[in-house]
Amino acid sequence: MIQNQHLTSTMEDYLETIFILSREKGAIRIKNIAKRLGVKMPTVTNMLKNLNEKGFIDYEKHEFLELTEKGLAIGKEIDRRHEIIRSFLTDILKIDYWLADEEACKMEHGMSPETLNRLIKFIDFVQSCPMTGESWLKYFNEYCQFGFETEKCLEHMEKFSKEDKKELILRKKKDENRHQLS
Amino acid sequence: MIQNQHLTSTMEDYLETIFILSREKGAIRIKNIAKRLGVKMPTVTNMLKNLNEKGFIDYEKHEFLELTEKGLAIGKEIDRRHEIIRSFLTDILKIDYWLADEEACKMEHGMSPETLNRLIKFIDFVQSCPMTGESWLKYFNEYCQFGFETEKCLEHMEKFSKEDKKELILRKKKDENRHQLS
DNA sequence: AAATAAAGTTAGGGGGATCTAATTATATTT
DNA sequence: AAATATAATTAGATCCCCCTAACTTTATTT
Numbered sequence: 001m002i003q004n005q006h007l008t009s010t011m012e013d014y015l016e017t018i019f020i021l022s023r024e025k026g027a028i029r030i031k032n033i034a035k036r037l038g039v040k041m042p043t044v045t046n047m048l049k050n051l052n053e054k055g056f057i058d059y060e061k062h063e064f065l066e067l068t069e070k071g072l073a074i075g076k077e078i079d080r081r082h083e084i085i086r087s088f089l090t091d092i093l094k095i096d097y098w099l100a101d102e103e104a105c106k107m108e109h110g111m112s113p114e115t116l117n118r119l120i121k122f123i124d125f126v127q128s129c130p131m132t133g134e135s136w137l138k139y140f141n142e143y144c145q146f147g148f149e150t151e152k153c154l155e156h157m158e159k160f161s162k163e164d165k166k167e168l169i170l171r172k173k174k175d176e177n178r179h180q181l182s
Numbered sequence: 183m184i185q186n187q188h189l190t191s192t193m194e195d196y197l198e199t200i201f202i203l204s205r206e207k208g209a210i211r212i213k214n215i216a217k218r219l220g221v222k223m224p225t226v227t228n229m230l231k232n233l234n235e236k237g238f239i240d241y242e243k244h245e246f247l248e249l250t251e252k253g254l255a256i257g258k259e260i261d262r263r264h265e266i267i268r269s270f271l272t273d274i275l276k277i278d279y280w281l282a283d284e285e286a287c288k289m290e291h292g293m294s295p296e297t298l299n300r301l302i303k304f305i306d307f308v309q310s311c312p313m314t315g316e317s318w319l320k321y322f323n324e325y326c327q328f329g330f331e332t333e334k335c336l337e338h339m340e341k342f343s344k345e346d347k348k349e350l351i352l353r354k355k356k357d358e359n360r361h362q363l364s
Numbered sequence: 365a366a367a368t369a370a371a372g373t374t375a376g377g378g379g380g381a382t383c384t385a386a387t388t389a390t391a392t393t394t
Numbered sequence: 395a396a397a398t399a400t401a402a403t404t405a406g407a408t409c410c411c412c413c414t415a416a417c418t419t420t421a422t423t424t
Binding site (some may be wrong): 365366367368369370371372373374375376377378379380381382383384385386387388389390391392393394 | 395401403409415
């Protein structure tokens, strides 16, 4: 009973939306799906039939609407991608939240797991590396506004040598203590 | 005589491809467009008619095929986006070139100019900020492989304090000299 | 120049995602 | 409970992009 497993990015969008709605409220309304996706209700009804046949949702007209295990996995995964990409856009590039959210929608499909993992690591790295972190991201913002300024740049480096470095040495000591305990 | 200006991302892909081919060789062959886009020849012929009607190309069957000014602008712009995104993926995230190229295809549409500009700035900033640059990207690679290692991290910081900082101070002096000359 | 090969086009069809208009089912008011 | 409002579905159509098969035009051989 292997059904046509082909999943379009539109279908992924529907599953993501249903996933999000199911997290928010009890009942998932066709109206709400339509609103969120910017389509009309009959379009949703159509797609629900389709997703039902393919085994991604349990759906009885006028009655139930629920993700199957398979559908849930996909909805969740797309949502995860969405969050990651939006994080990159808001936290690193400092793009406005709603613009970032919109763009994330367009990028969340098709991106390979490899690239996605790299992106996760990159966000982590920028935030945890003592060379960078929030202060560096602040400098990036200044750079966007004023370009490269040697004077500012030296200031940043002074600050780094004096403050951030000490913090790391502190962190190192904590690490060592932890090792001794275990 | 205002035609239907609506431009789909598929149409953008065709214009990009034609732009690239026109840069490479003299004659733009339907066969080559088809090959590059992974479609059959009749599909291309269809689209060319469409693009012709909409004023993006000049096209006489069995004869000419050329981008109009309008079509050129779009083809060029999509190509630019493609390059920028691929740069980010290869130069910053260090993704394999061909995978990056593939992913760039999927992301190059829909991305807002704002985000694109931010991305350009970001690539520039990472590469030109003395805190980061190539060495920092190398550290990122290590981080991806081995995670966060306090020991390594301290080494990096030492190296930074000793070498990279000096380089910047040198740069500053050059700047000052330039100012005195002018 | 005739025969063959390659490139391009036409014709007709299909799947995916959307719409409007009309209908039916469910919820809410009075 | 009847009337009304809201939500959901069905039916039928459109648009976009792709396909195969058959045909025509252009290029290459012999």
